[in-house]
Amino acid sequence: MIQAARALLPLLLLPVLLTACAADKENGSEGATADSADLDAAARDWGISSELVYVTKVSGYTLFQQSVGAYDDEFVAAYRSEKGATKFGLFVGRGTMTEESCPKQPLGEVSDKQVTCEHDGDAWYRKAGGSHEYAVPDGGVMIRLIADADKVDRAILRKAAEAAHRPDDAELAALQTGTDGADT
Structure with a gap:
């Protein structure tokens, strides 16, 4: 009887472990953050601090590699x-x-329109004029995902905000290469 119980314990824990792995995959944490030396070098090339380099992943959307770089002391990617x-x-x-x-x-x-704010979990959902965004604070860094409200719906922006993370080696390589439209 005790042997049967020992054999069942791992089987009972398996769904918990699989759920945790699936959650990690959904949150974009499939791989470890890119090597810090590589990340630092890429950030230097863009003229920004490596702590500002993030990526996201949303089904149906791909990185537009030519957009990657720095703008007004921010990391940007479309x-x-x-x-x-x-x-x-x-x-x-x-x-x-x-x-x-x-x-x-x-x-x-959009600086001439009133900004409305709604707290949504750990993020802020903001609207002004025809634009909307999710703003996600992460330890002194603000991750913002912005789009035309008539073209990209709120659910897409929310998914992008939830999936924002530091790049792994493959994602960093995609940011740096001319892989126009390659999935991150």
Whole structure:
């Protein structure tokens, strides 16, 4: 009887382990973060700090490699739909966001419109004019995913925000090479 119980224990734990592995995969943590020396070198080439380099993954969207780089002390990358009709931007810079500061911070290039803010889990969902974004704080770094509200729906931006993570070696290579449209 005791031997049967010992044999059943691993079988009972298997669904828990598989669920944890699936959750890691869904959250984009399939591989370890890229080698720090490689990440530092790539960031230097872009003219930014390596702590700002992030990627995301959303079904139906691929990295537009020519968009990768630095803009106003932020890391930027664009992702476009496989049909090329829609896109969203990933912007990563230093900063924080609070309930008080959220509506005061401009949303992308939309600076003349009032910004509305809604707390959504650990992130902020923001709208201004025809643009919307998810802003996700991560230890002094602000990850923002922004798009035209008429072309990319909120669910896509939310998925991109949830999947934002530091790149692994393969993702870093995709950021650096001319693999126009390669999946990250």
